[in-house]
Amino acid sequence: xxxxxxxxxxxxxxxxxxxxxxxxxxxxxxxxxxxxxxxxxxxxxxxxxxxxxxxxxxxxxxxxxxxxxxxxxxxxxxxxxxxxxxxxxxxxxxxxxxxxxxxxxxxxxxxxxxxxxxxxxxxxxxxxxxxxxxxxxxxxxxxxxxxxxxxxxxxxxxxxxxxxxxxxxxxxxxxxxxxxxxxxxxxxxxxxxxxxxxxxxxxxxxxxxxxxxxxxxxxxxxxxxxxxxxxxxxxxxxxxxxxxxxxxxxxxxxxxxxxxxxxxxxxxxxxxxxxxxxxxxxxxxxxxxxxxxxxxxxxxxxxxxxxxxxxxxxxxxxxxxxxxxxxxxxxxxxxxxxxxxxxxxxxxxxxxxxxxxxxxxxxxxxxxxxxxxxxxxxxxxxxxxxxxxxxxxxxxxxxxxxxxxxxxxxxxxxxxxxxxxxxxxxxxxxxxxxxx
Amino acid sequence: xxxxxxxxxxxxxxxxxxxxxxxxxxxxxxxxxxxxxxxxxxxxxxxxxxxxxxxxxxxxxxxxxxxxxxxxxxxxxxxxxxxxxxxxxxxxxxxxxxxxxxxxxxxxxxxxxxxxxxxxxxxxxxxxxxxxxxxxxxxxxxxxxxxxxxxxxxxxxxxxxxxxxxxxxxxxxxxxxxxxxxxxxxxxxxxxxxxxxxxxxxxxxxxxxxxxxxxxxxxxxxxxxxxxxxxxxxxxxxxxxxxxxxxxxxxxxxxxxxxxxxxxxxxxxxxxxxxxxxxxxxxxxxxxxxxxxxxxxxxxxxxxxxxxxxxxxxxxxxxxxxxxxxxxxxxxxxxxxxxxxxxxxxxxxxxxxxxxxxxxxxxxxxxxxxxxxxxxxxxxxxxxxxxxxxxxxxxxxxxxxxxxxxxxxxxxxxxxxxxxxxxxxxxxxxxxxxxx
Numbered sequence: 001x002x003x004x005x006x007x008x009x010x011x012x013x014x015x016x017x018x019x020x021x022x023x024x025x026x027x028x029x030x031x032x033x034x035x036x037x038x039x040x041x042x043x044x045x046x047x048x049x050x051x052x053x054x055x056x057x058x059x060x061x062x063x064x065x066x067x068x069x070x071x072x073x074x075x076x077x078x079x080x081x082x083x084x085x086x087x088x089x090x091x092x093x094x095x096x097x098x099x100x101x102x103x104x105x106x107x108x109x110x111x112x113x114x115x116x117x118x119x120x121x122x123x124x125x126x127x128x129x130x131x132x133x134x135x136x137x138x139x140x141x142x143x144x145x146x147x148x149x150x151x152x153x154x155x156x157x158x159x160x161x162x163x164x165x166x167x168x169x170x171x172x173x174x175x176x177x178x179x180x181x182x183x184x185x186x187x188x189x190x191x192x193x194x195x196x197x198x199x200x201x202x203x204x205x206x207x208x209x210x211x212x213x214x215x216x217x218x219x220x221x222x223x224x225x226x227x228x229x230x231x232x233x234x235x236x237x238x239x240x241x242x243x244x245x246x247x248x249x250x251x252x253x254x255x256x257x258x259x260x261x262x263x264x265x266x267x268x269x270x271x272x273x274x275x276x277x278x279x280x281x282x283x284x285x286x287x288x289x290x291x292x293x294x295x296x297x298x299x300x301x302x303x304x305x306x307x308x309x310x311x312x313x314x315x316x317x318x319x320x321x322x323x324x325x326x327x328x329x330x331x332x333x334x335x336x337x338x339x340x341x342x343x344x345x346x347x348x349x350x351x352x353x354x355x356x357x358x359x360x361x362x363x364x365x366x367x368x369x370x371x372x373x374x375x376x377x378x379x380x381x382x383x384x385x386x387x388x389x390x391x392x393x394x395x396x397x398x399x400x401x402x403x404x405x406x407x408x409x410x411x412x413x414x415x416x417x418x419x420x421x422x423x424x425x426x427x428x429x430x431x432x433x434x435x436x
Numbered sequence: 437x438x439x440x441x442x443x444x445x446x447x448x449x450x451x452x453x454x455x456x457x458x459x460x461x462x463x464x465x466x467x468x469x470x471x472x473x474x475x476x477x478x479x480x481x482x483x484x485x486x487x488x489x490x491x492x493x494x495x496x497x498x499x500x501x502x503x504x505x506x507x508x509x510x511x512x513x514x515x516x517x518x519x520x521x522x523x524x525x526x527x528x529x530x531x532x533x534x535x536x537x538x539x540x541x542x543x544x545x546x547x548x549x550x551x552x553x554x555x556x557x558x559x560x561x562x563x564x565x566x567x568x569x570x571x572x573x574x575x576x577x578x579x580x581x582x583x584x585x586x587x588x589x590x591x592x593x594x595x596x597x598x599x600x601x602x603x604x605x606x607x608x609x610x611x612x613x614x615x616x617x618x619x620x621x622x623x624x625x626x627x628x629x630x631x632x633x634x635x636x637x638x639x640x641x642x643x644x645x646x647x648x649x650x651x652x653x654x655x656x657x658x659x660x661x662x663x664x665x666x667x668x669x670x671x672x673x674x675x676x677x678x679x680x681x682x683x684x685x686x687x688x689x690x691x692x693x694x695x696x697x698x699x700x701x702x703x704x705x706x707x708x709x710x711x712x713x714x715x716x717x718x719x720x721x722x723x724x725x726x727x728x729x730x731x732x733x734x735x736x737x738x739x740x741x742x743x744x745x746x747x748x749x750x751x752x753x754x755x756x757x758x759x760x761x762x763x764x765x766x767x768x769x770x771x772x773x774x775x776x777x778x779x780x781x782x783x784x785x786x787x788x789x790x791x792x793x794x795x796x797x798x799x800x801x802x803x804x805x806x807x808x809x810x811x812x813x814x815x816x817x818x819x820x821x822x823x824x825x826x827x828x829x830x831x832x833x834x835x836x837x838x839x840x841x842x843x844x845x846x847x848x849x850x851x852x853x854x855x856x857x858x859x860x861x862x863x864x865x866x867x868x869x870x871x872x
Contacts, residue, residue, distance in 0.1 A: 018645050026767070143612055175611050176579055208674055209454050211667035213649060230666030231647040237670055238644055241677035242759050245684075249751040257760040257774040261781050268752050269785055272745060276789060279744035280796075286737045297730040301722045303739050304852050308715035309708060311747070312845065315685040316704050323678050324693040331462070338693040345697050349705055353712060360716075409748065416740050 009038055017043070021050035029058045037067075045071050049079035053086040060087065069098035077103065078123045078226070081110035109225075118203045119196035121236060122217045122226030128159045129174075129183050131166050136179030155227075157216050158187045163223040165216055167191060193218050196225055200236045205328045207233035244326050247404035248318070250275060275409045282307070282416035289424035292431060298365045299427050302357075302374050306423050309353055310381040310415030317342050317389025318411050325393060325403050339390045346386030350379035369430050377423035384418035385411070445474055453479070457486035465494045473503075481507050485515035489522040496523065505534035513539065514559045514662070517546035545661075554639045555632035557672060558653045558662030564595045565610075565619050567602050572615030591663075593652050594623045599659040601652055603627060629654050632661055636672045641764045643669035680762050683840035684754070686711060711845045718743070718852035725860035728867060734801045735863050738793075738810050742859045745789055746817040746851030753778050753825025754847050761829060761839045775826045782822030786815035805866050813859035820854035821847070 012020055012035065024032040024047065036044055036059065048056065048071055060068055060083065072080045072095060084092050084107060096104045106124065113119025129138045138156075156174060158167040167187030177186060193216045194203050206212065207230055217226040243254050250271030255264055286293070286303070293299050321338060324330050330338070358375025362368050388411045393403035448456055448471065460468040460483065472480055472495065484492065484507055496504055496519065508516045508531060520528050520543060532540045542560065549555025565574045574592075592610060594603040603623030613622060629652045630639050642648065643666055653662040679690050686707030691700055722729070722739070729735050757774060760766050766774070794811025798804050824847045829839035 016646060018647075139611075142608075171607050171611075172578075175575075175607070204670070207667060208670050210452060211454075211665070211671075213665065213667060229647070229649065230670060231643060231649060234640070234644050234666060234670045234673055235647075237673055238677070238763065241674070241681075242763075245677075245681050245755050245759055246752075248681075249755050250748060251752050251755065255756050257757055257766055258770060258777070259756075261777045261784075264777070264781055265784055268749075268781065269788055271752075272749060272785055272789055273792070275748040276741070276745060276792065279741040282740040282744065283737045286740060290733050290737065293736045294730070294733040297726050297733075297736075300729045300733075300736040300739065301719045301726065303736065304718040304722060304743055304856065305712070305715040307740055307743060308711060308718065308848065308852065311848075312686060312711040313704075313708060315844065316682075316687050316707075319681050319685050319687060320691050320695075321693055323681055327674065327678075330693055334694060341694070341697045341700070345700055345704065348697075348701055349708055352705055353708055356709070356712065408751065412744065412747075416744065420740065 009035070012039070013043060017046035018050045020047045021055075024059065025051065025055045029062070032059055033062065041070060042074055045074035045079075048083055049075055051083065053082070056083045057086045061091070065091065065094040065098055068095045072099060072107075073103070076123070076125055077106040078110055078125070081107045085111055085115065113196055116200045117196060118194045118198045118200065118215075118217045118228055119219075119226065121200050121203070121232045122196070122228045123232070124226045126216070126224070126227040127156050128163075128224055129156050129169065131158050131160050131182075131184040131187070133183050134179060135174060135177050135181045135183065135186075138174055138183055139179070142174070155214055155216075157191070157224055157227075158183055159224050162221075165191060165193060165218055165222065165224040168216075191216065194228065195220070201240050201326070202328070203228055204233040204236040204240065208237065208327075240326065244322060244402075244404040247402060247406065248322060248408050250406045250409050271406055271409065274406060278409060278413035279416070281413060282420055285417050285420045286424065289420075289428055292424055292428045296370075296427060296431065298367070298370060299424065301365075302361065302370075302423065303420065305357065306374070306377055306381060306419040307412075307416050309357075309378060310385050310419040311412040313346070313349060313382050314385035314389045314411040314415045315408060317345075317386055318393060318407055321390055321393045322404050322407065325397060335390070335394055339387075342386035342390050343383065346383040347379075350382030353382065354379035369434060370427075373423060373426045373430055377419060377426055380422045381415055381419040384422075385415050388414035445471065448475065449479060453482035454486045456483045457491075460495065461487065461491045465498070468495055469498065477506060478510055481510035481515075484519055485511055487519065489518070492519045493522045497527070501527065501530040501534055504531045508535060508543075509539070512559070512561055513542040514546055514561070517543045521547055521551065549632055552636045553632060554630045554634045554636065554651075554653045554664055555662065557636050557639070557668045558632070558664045559668070560662045562591075562593060562652070562660070562663040564593050564599075564660055565605065567594050567596050567618075567620040567623070569619050570615060571610060571613050571617045571619065571622075574610055574619055575615070578610070591650055591652075593627070593660055593663075594619055595660050598657075601627060601629060601654055601658065601660040604652075627652065630664065631656070637676050637762070638764070639664055640669040640672040640676065644673065644763075676762065680758060680840040683838060683842065684758060684844050686842045686845050707842055707845065710842060714845060714849035715852070717849060718856055721853050721856045722860065725856075725864055728860055728864045732806075732863060732867065734803070734806060735860065737801075738797065738806075738859065739856065741793065742810070742813055742817060742855040743848075743852045745793075745814060746821050746855040747848040749782070749785055749818050750821035750825045750847040750851045751844060753781075753822055754829060754843055757826055757829045758840050758843065761833060771826070771830055775823075778822040778826050779819065782819040783815075786818030789818065790815035805870060806863075809859060809862045809866055813855060813862055816858045817851055817855040820858075821851050824850035 012023065024035060039047065051059065084095065110124065127142065129141065156169050156171055157165055158169060160166050167184065167189045168191045169183060169187045173186060194206065196217050196219050206215065213230050215228050216224055217228055219225045239254055246255060252267045255267055354375040357378045358371040361374040362371030392407050392410050396405060396407065397403045448459065451459065460471060475483065487495065520531065546560065563578065565577065592605050592607055593601055594605060596602050603620065603625045604627045605619060605623045609622055630642065632653050632655050642651065649666050651664050652660055653664055655661045675690055682691060688703045691703060790811040793814045794807040797810040798807030828843050828846050832841060832843065833839045
């Protein structure tokens with residue numbers, strides 16, 4: 001242990017940068033900043049690359065630009081761009097004035113890609129060989145390059161004079177082939193790639209479907225500008241899944257359990273108001289039948305059962321559809337098949353539950369008509385659940401809105417409104433026929 | 437085009453095996469089987485490795501064991517184990533009698549790992565070097581190995597005489613170091629690994645946290661038995677996310693939009709019955725206050741609003757907690773912090789919504805007491821939503837049950853029961869005070 005180094009710092013130095021970032025993120029920002037300053041610069045830089053964007057802002061926002069620039073000097077441009085992208089524009093410009101121009105240029109180029117695109121998640125650490133070079137020349141080029149982490153060398157991309165991607169070779173090929181052989185004569189020309197402005201969700205889908213370890217990223221001119229790794233795709237997939245689950249129940253952004261309440265309230269309360277507005281729709285339907293309920297109060301008891309069952313069935317359908325849409329597993333025409341399937345399920349579930357509710361209604365309240373009305377309303381509402389669970393997410397998609405967006409609120413509105421209408425409407429008819 | 441080959445077959449041959457599998461999976465099984473038989477064996481084998489387990493069973497179940505064995509001969513053992521694992525035991529044994537013993541042995545070894553563990557998702561295609569070998573000997577060994585796909589060579593693991601993992605080297609090291617150098621003198625001894633019986637979800641978490649491209653898998657004796665790749669972890673993460681979303685709303689298994697309805701019904705209907713049972717709890721609470729409703733029917737109108745708002749707020753909290761639990765982001769003590777946060781949110785949301793509901797209740801029905809009762813019940817129910825949204829998933833976890841399991845059903849039961857109790861109970865008290 002170095003003399004003068006506090007014990008806790010020694011402990012931090014032994015952590016993986018990702019774990020170190022975790023620790024610092026959980027501390028008050030000023031305490032974390034104090035530790036950051038004591039860390040050796042390469043370790044601090046590795047750690048910075050692991051911070052979440054908003055935490056990086058809290059931690060670095062208060063540091064002078066000179067200090068910040070020193071960290072960014074050590075970071076690869078893509079990590080530097082991720083962190084800098086979260087800082088206020090003024091501070092970013094200030095840091096830029098303290099960095100060498102080539103570094104600023106490459107960070108700036110990366111900052112131009114939207115964060116949710118292939119360009120936003122790619123790394124710019126990759127090895128590009130020249131098509132016209134020989135194997136021997138390429139080996140020399142490789143030998144002269146700075147040490148890279150092992151994960152960065154599984155693919156060696158080949159570019160032409162204009163930096164356009166033309167092929168790929170394996171390091172193995174490069175090692176065991178004759179030194180005179182030209183790269184373009186041995187490379188595989190059939191390279192899969194993504195475009196820098198491709199949506200990150202689509203990129204993650206490709207990784208999952210084809211099990212890629214890495215995919216080259218091309219700009220609009222076909223030039224190789226970066227590489228997306230499978231681990232980047234994994235991170236995207238996790239955050240997109242979180243977002244979908246949360247959007248579905250009316251929660252914008254990507255909230256975590258320890259997101260400060262002051263942030264959460266802004267993401268949740270507006271949707272609760274939307275839900276309130278839709279709940280009033282259901283209340284209005286109940287209001288239409290106030291007289292019916294006044295004369296037959298047992299009806300009120302069944303309202304939560306009708307709404308609860310419709311809502312649950314609708315959520316089942318909705319969750320299946322939204323996930324398939326997110327994973328890109330629905331081909332054209334599948335929507336119709338899914339709708340037919342859900343209608344069949346709605347019918348069977350409706351009969352199975354309607355029968356039980358009908359019988360229980362009869363047994364509990366001793367009224368056959370109540371049993372009939374509740375059972376029939378249940379059946380019809382299961383169909384409403386099936387239809388809305390399919391049509392709402394597809395409808396949102398057609399409108400170019402995220403199919404997950406608050407869709408559970410919309411589906412339960414349909415099942416509440418339809419369920420109450422069927423149930424109370426049938427009850428009113430029944431009372432008229434039976435003379436109430 | 438080869439004469440006699442139907443046009444559609446030519447088209448299939450140009451597809452990536454994953455896309456080919458997609459196509460065949462969407463056809464009737466007998467049609468797909470016909471095409472499978474016409475495909476060149478290496479292509480058919482690659483395609484088989486991409487099939488989903490249940491589709492593979494449908495497609496292969498009807499084929500004679502000789503034909504099956506021919507496919508499995510070409511498949512790497514881990515892909516063969518995945519497909520064979522889904523076939524009936526009798527058929528699997530039959531295929532085994534037609535395969536060479538060493539192949540049977542390695543497939544059998546893989547089949548011993550549970551499908552949701554590191555052993556179940558790992559590949560057994562990796563390159564292991566001997567610690568005592570020189571760089572030159574290792575290069576010779578590598579040269580002599582059959583061609584592998586480029587993604588398989590980013591890491592070269594080093595084992596001792598008992599096959600225990602002792603280090604890792606990069607191919608780059610191997611290529612550019614002096615041929616006399618011994619592997620054990622240059623390897624990195626600090627290798628991260630997972631155990632074969634580690635849960636796949638935990639493995640995926642490590643990939644996401646540390647951005648690994650691959651992780652070696654060791655058995656209980658520390659012997660290297662396989663490698664998990666980042667693309668495997670991505671697939672696990674996607675399917676665990678699907679499962680969590682679906683479990684939450686009462687949907688067991690991993691259902692897709694085109695899962696046959698006969699399968700879906702078994703996964704959904706039981707939970708609808710659970711939901712029905714819990715809905716009756718809410719109905720019983722309403723039943724307690726039947727007299728109150730009979731005297732003040734406007735109350736019935738507010739029931740869906742109370743239930744809807746409580747349910748939505750509960751789902752917001754629940755979704756955040758479940759996702760954090762799944763991603764392993766909650767450290768000990770975080771549960772308490774999350775609970776406090778949710779209570780604060782519940783209070784603020786409750787005041788914000790309670791006030792609006794109270795005022796609207798007053799304006800709509802012209803009754804200040806109705807407004808007061810509805811607003812107060814709303815506030816109290818938001819707190820119930822916060823508490824149940826946190827405590828139910830944590831409670832399930834303590835009971836060693838998946839925290840997502842049907843938790844939305846339990847949370848909405850709490851918010852329905854509590855909401856109706858607060859609302860109708862307050863109304864009853866109010867009527868007594870005001871003399872009804």
